[in-house]
Amino acid sequence: MSCIRLSGAALFAALMPFAVASAQAPVAKVVPVVDDYYGTAVTDPYRWMESGEDPDWLPWLKAQGAHAQAVFAGLPQRAALLADVAARSGELTSVGSAELAGGRVFHEIRAAGEQDTKLMVRDVDGRSRVLFDPRTMPGEEEQVLDRWMAAPDGRHVLLQTSLRGTEHSTIRVMDVDAGRLLDVAVPHAQGLSWTGDSRSFSYLKFVGAPGTPAYFVGNEPRLHRLDGNGPDLVLARRGEAGIVATPEQFLLVVFDPSSDTALAIVRDGRSEAAVYRADAGRALTATGAWTPVAGFDDVVVDVALHGDRMYLLSRRDASGGRVLTTSAASPDLATARERPLPGAPVIESMLATPGDLLVRTLEGAASGVWRVPDTGAPVQLALPFDGQVAWLQGDARDGGVLLAMTGWFTPLTVYALDAGSGRLDDLALVPPPPFDTGVYTARRGTATARDGVDVPYTLVMKGDTQPDRTTPVLLEAYGAYGYPASPRFSARMLAFLDRGGVYAVANVRGGGEFGRDWHYAGKAGTKATTWRDAIDVAEALVAAGIGSADTMTLLGTSAGGVMLGGAINERPDLFSGAIANVGFMNPIRYVSEQNYADIEEWGGPISDAQSFRTMYALDPYQHIREGVDYPATLVVSGLNDPRAATFHSAKYAARLAAATTSAEPVLLRIDFDAGHGMGSSRSQLDEVWTDIYAFALWQGGHPEFQPPAQ
Known part of the structure; x- marks a missing residue:
C-alpha cells in the first residue's frame, strides 16, 4: 500500500473531505525507525506518533475520527441502537462505592438522567443529601470525581477530582456538616488513608511531569494536617529505616483507625507487595522506625489490621492464598498462625x-x-x-x-x-432498575484448551435466543494482572442482547479465577496462553454451533489488547471482527508513556536480551504481518488516556490498515475529550458502547446493520 506524505494543515485539508466521503480511511505517513535490542533489529514505521508533537498527529487523528464517525453513521440501525442504549443507561440510577463513618452512610451515585457521579451522604437521622457534585466546581474546565474517602468520624471527606479522562487528580477536602470545601488543593496526588483521630490524611504525591514516563518516578508518601500547621510531611523515604524501594515503585504509607500500627507498602505491577510497619505515632512525626514485615518473595497481596491483630494474605506456596495471623506490634511471618x-x-x-x-x-x-x-x-x-x-x-x-x-x-x-x-x-x-432484567439468562460452559486445561466461559443472552451459526457473538477476554472476569451488570449491553446478540466472556489464563497459578500461566513468558485460550474458546463455540467465523467478533479492553492482537495475528480467519478497546498494543514502547510502573506483568522492564525477547514475543503491533486477510477491526481510544497512551491504538490501527489484504475496514475511533474510560460521562459511554455493539452486529451479519450497497 502506498503512503502519502503531507504535513500539518495540508494533511488535514486533504483528508477530512476524503474521510467523510470515501469508504477508505486516511493513510498515515511512514517514517521508519530501527532500534537495536541486544542484536535484534526492530523496525517501527509509526514512531512519530508517540511524542504527540508531530504536526501531522492531530490532523491525522481528526481525519481518522471523522472517517469512523461517518462509517458508523452509515449503519442503518446505529441511531436506533444508540437511542435504546441511552434510554437504558439514562433510566438507571446506579451506585458506586459506599462507606460507613461516624454513623453516616456515604455513597457515590449517578442519578437517572444525569451525566456524572456525585457524592451523597445519608445522615444519622436517615435523610440523604448531595454532599459534593463536581458540576458545581468553579472554572471552565469540566471536573469529575475520581475517588473519595470519609474520615473515621464522618466529619470530613477526602475528594479526588480531575479534568475529565486524565485521572491527574487534585485532592480536596469537604466539611460534611457545613457542606463546603476547605481551602485544600493538592495537585497530582492520590489519597490513601485518614489517621485514627480524623485530623490528618496520608497521600501519594507524584512529582514528575504529567503525561511523561517520569510522572510516577520518585513519588512521595506525605501527610496533610487539617489544622494547616506546618508544611506537609514526607512520611517515609527510600533507603531510610531499611525501606527498599526503587524510584519507579510506589511507596505508600497507610493508617488504620482501629490500630496503633502504620504500614509502609511498596508496590509495582505485581499483585504482591513489600510491607513494613511502624508505631503510628512515630510515623506521624517522620521519625517512624520502619521494620520489615514481608518482602516480595513472601507474596503478600493484602494486609488487614485491627488492634494488635495483623492479617496477611499470602500466595506463597498457595495459589489461592492463605490467611496468616500475627501481632501488629511485633509481626513475625515465621510464627504466624494460618x-x-x-x-x-x-x-x-x-x-x-x-x-x-x-x-x-x-x-x-x-x-x-x-x-x-x-x-x-x-x-x-x-x-x-x-x-x-x-x-x-x-x-x-x-x-x-x-x-x-x-x-x-x-x-x-x-x-x-x-x-x-x-x-x-x-x-x-x-x-x-425501571426495566425488566428477568428476560435474560446466563449459561456457563467449559472449553478444553489445546494443552488439555478446562477454560470456563459464560454466555449471556436474551432468554428466548437460540444461538446458531448465524448468531452475532461478541466474545470478550482479558487475562492479565490476575484480575478475574466476574459477573457484572451493564444496562447498555441489554440493547445488544435484545437484537439477538450473544455476549460471551472467556475466563482465560492470566486472570485470577483460579489463583496465582492461573495468573502466571498467562503472564510474561507464558502470555501466549492467554490469547490461545481465547482462540480455543472461540473454536469450541463455533464447534457447538454458537456463532461462526463469519459472525464472531473478539473484544479486548486495556491489557486485553495484548490478548486481542495476539489472537488475530495467530488466527485471523477465526473472527469476523476484532475490537481493541483502549488497548495496550505496543508493549516494548512502554518507555514513551506515563503508565509504565506495571510493566513487570509483561516481562519488563527491558534490561537484557531475555526481557526483550519476552516482551517482543507478546507485542501485537510488532507481529502484524503483511499480506494477511485480517478481520474487520475497530480500534477505540481517548486522547487523554493516561493508562494506555493513545499512540498504542493509533500505531496499531495504522500498521494493521497498511498490512491487511482483506479489504475489511480498520476504523480508529477517537474521543478527544476522554481517556481510558474512567471519568467519561454517561453520554460518552453510551456513544462508545453503541459503536462497539453496532460493529459486532454489523460484522456478525445482522441484517439490520448492513450498510447499503455502494
Whole structure:
C-alpha cells in the first residue's frame, strides 16, 4: 500500500473531505525507525506518533475520527441502537462505592438522567443529601470525581477530582456538616488513608511531569494536617529505616483507625507487595522506625489490621492464598498462625472487624464471603444471589460492615451486613432498575484448551435466543494482572442482547479465577496462553454451533489488547471482527508513556536480551504481518488516556490498515475529550458502547446493520 506524505494543515485539508466521503480511511505517513535490542533489529514505521508533537498527529487523528464517525453513521440501525442504549443507561440510577463513618452512610451515585457521579451522604437521622457534585466546581474546565474517602468520624471527606479522562487528580477536602470545601488543593496526588483521630490524611504525591514516563518516578508518601500547621510531611523515604524501594515503585504509607500500627507498602505491577510497619505515632512525626514485615518473595497481596491483630494474605506456596495471623506490634511471618478455609478457594481480599475477619473468595465465577472468628471454624455466609461480591467496607469504630454485590442482570447493590448472624439488609441507596432484567439468562460452559486445561466461559443472552451459526457473538477476554472476569451488570449491553446478540466472556489464563497459578500461566513468558485460550474458546463455540467465523467478533479492553492482537495475528480467519478497546498494543514502547510502573506483568522492564525477547514475543503491533486477510477491526481510544497512551491504538490501527489484504475496514475511533474510560460521562459511554455493539452486529451479519450497497 502506498503512503502519502503531507504535513500539518495540508494533511488535514486533504483528508477530512476524503474521510467523510470515501469508504477508505486516511493513510498515515511512514517514517521508519530501527532500534537495536541486544542484536535484534526492530523496525517501527509509526514512531512519530508517540511524542504527540508531530504536526501531522492531530490532523491525522481528526481525519481518522471523522472517517469512523461517518462509517458508523452509515449503519442503518446505529441511531436506533444508540437511542435504546441511552434510554437504558439514562433510566438507571446506579451506585458506586459506599462507606460507613461516624454513623453516616456515604455513597457515590449517578442519578437517572444525569451525566456524572456525585457524592451523597445519608445522615444519622436517615435523610440523604448531595454532599459534593463536581458540576458545581468553579472554572471552565469540566471536573469529575475520581475517588473519595470519609474520615473515621464522618466529619470530613477526602475528594479526588480531575479534568475529565486524565485521572491527574487534585485532592480536596469537604466539611460534611457545613457542606463546603476547605481551602485544600493538592495537585497530582492520590489519597490513601485518614489517621485514627480524623485530623490528618496520608497521600501519594507524584512529582514528575504529567503525561511523561517520569510522572510516577520518585513519588512521595506525605501527610496533610487539617489544622494547616506546618508544611506537609514526607512520611517515609527510600533507603531510610531499611525501606527498599526503587524510584519507579510506589511507596505508600497507610493508617488504620482501629490500630496503633502504620504500614509502609511498596508496590509495582505485581499483585504482591513489600510491607513494613511502624508505631503510628512515630510515623506521624517522620521519625517512624520502619521494620520489615514481608518482602516480595513472601507474596503478600493484602494486609488487614485491627488492634494488635495483623492479617496477611499470602500466595506463597498457595495459589489461592492463605490467611496468616500475627501481632501488629511485633509481626513475625515465621510464627504466624494460618487460618485455612474449607475447600481452599481463591481468597481475594480481607476485612478485619472488632470480633472477626471477613474474607472475600472466588471459586471460578462464584463469589463467597466467609466469617473467620479468632477461635472456631470459619463460616460461609449466605449471599442474596449468584453474582460477584464487588467489595467489603467496614467502620472500624462501631464494627459496621457494608457489602456490595452485582450480577449479570443485577446492578450493584449495597447491603448492611451483620457479620455475627450473616444477615444482609439492602440499604436501598438507589431504586431498582425501571426495566425488566428477568428476560435474560446466563449459561456457563467449559472449553478444553489445546494443552488439555478446562477454560470456563459464560454466555449471556436474551432468554428466548437460540444461538446458531448465524448468531452475532461478541466474545470478550482479558487475562492479565490476575484480575478475574466476574459477573457484572451493564444496562447498555441489554440493547445488544435484545437484537439477538450473544455476549460471551472467556475466563482465560492470566486472570485470577483460579489463583496465582492461573495468573502466571498467562503472564510474561507464558502470555501466549492467554490469547490461545481465547482462540480455543472461540473454536469450541463455533464447534457447538454458537456463532461462526463469519459472525464472531473478539473484544479486548486495556491489557486485553495484548490478548486481542495476539489472537488475530495467530488466527485471523477465526473472527469476523476484532475490537481493541483502549488497548495496550505496543508493549516494548512502554518507555514513551506515563503508565509504565506495571510493566513487570509483561516481562519488563527491558534490561537484557531475555526481557526483550519476552516482551517482543507478546507485542501485537510488532507481529502484524503483511499480506494477511485480517478481520474487520475497530480500534477505540481517548486522547487523554493516561493508562494506555493513545499512540498504542493509533500505531496499531495504522500498521494493521497498511498490512491487511482483506479489504475489511480498520476504523480508529477517537474521543478527544476522554481517556481510558474512567471519568467519561454517561453520554460518552453510551456513544462508545453503541459503536462497539453496532460493529459486532454489523460484522456478525445482522441484517439490520448492513450498510447499503455502494
